[in-house]
Amino acid sequence: MTVVYRDDAQAGHAALQTPGTRVSRTPVVVALAFTAVGVAVASVLTTFLVVHAHHGVARFAARVIPVPAAVVDPSTSLGTGSRIVWYREVVERANVLEALSDVPVNESMARALMLAERSAIVDALADELHPRTLPLAEGELEGERSADFAALTTIAGWTQRDAQRYAVDVYARDIAVEEAAFDDASLQAMARARMESIQLKLQQGIAFADLAAEYGEGDAVLTDGDIGYVDPESLPEELRTVAKSIAVDEVSSIVQTHRAFWIVKAEDVIENDDGTRSVWLRVIEVKKDVLGDIVDERMETARVREFLR
Secondary structure: OOOOOHHHHHHHHHHHOOOOOOOOOHHHHHHHHHHHHHHHHHHHHHHHHOOOOOOHHHHHHHHHOOOEEEEEEOOOOOOOOOEEEEHHHHHHHHHHHHHHHOOOHHHHHHHHHHHHHHHHHHHHHHHHHOOOOOOOOHHHOOHHHHHHHHHHHHOOOOOHHHHHHHHHHHHHHHHHHHHHHOOOOOOOHHHHHHHHHHHHHHHOOOOHHHHHHHHOOOHHHHHOOEEEEEOHHHOOHHHHHHHHHOOOOOEOOOEEOOOEEEEEEEEEEEEOOOOOEEEEEEEEEEEOOOHHHHHHHHHHHOEEEEOOO
């Protein structure tokens, strides 16, 4: 039997407690934790950006993990005006397209990404135009539009917050931006150019009625521009001024109203006994570019960096 003296046992015990002799496991644990996190992040990014998953767990994850789907800038280079399109918005739009528009699963994400990018362009236009946007509540919408938005939560599974953010607020913004765009000369340059080309053809001797039938965009195109006798007081202010002073066979210059450009011709004028007049008008109407036309033009020149395709 081996006898260990008490002093020797205490010395051995003390040696085990001496600093520098303990092997630390902390770096290993930290490294494993970082590795696990990295694998998790890589898995999430792969699921989002490669597999394009947008149902179930992936849809939930998209709501809490800020993953960019694209960067959009209306200018020719990505800069301070760039807007990030988040994966969450694309996922929610894709689910709505599938639920309400019967868009196939294999097409919904691409369609949703395009819609989200267009929405980013409208956001940029709003920054340019500073329209007066009145916030709408879902209950303030009427008729078919209200039913459409209600379906976002009952059928497509949107939260009330998402319905307000991506649908109701966007609807109000789009209306305000379009109204502001009608009065912006740079955004309506193409529409005015179309009317100027018609004016040039008139000056070259082409008949007014022929041009109205070929290039007119309003209801009067069905009658070669003929709208019959009208009371000038019934016309928009800009056209009213012209109708009160125009002479028979006279052709006006380009007249701008809020939503269109016009050229009018007086076929006949009747001066009434009460001092009023009735004017037989023929018109060429060129409608101003609506928001969709303007966004189409911006999309052609915008710089877009996509991470989903």
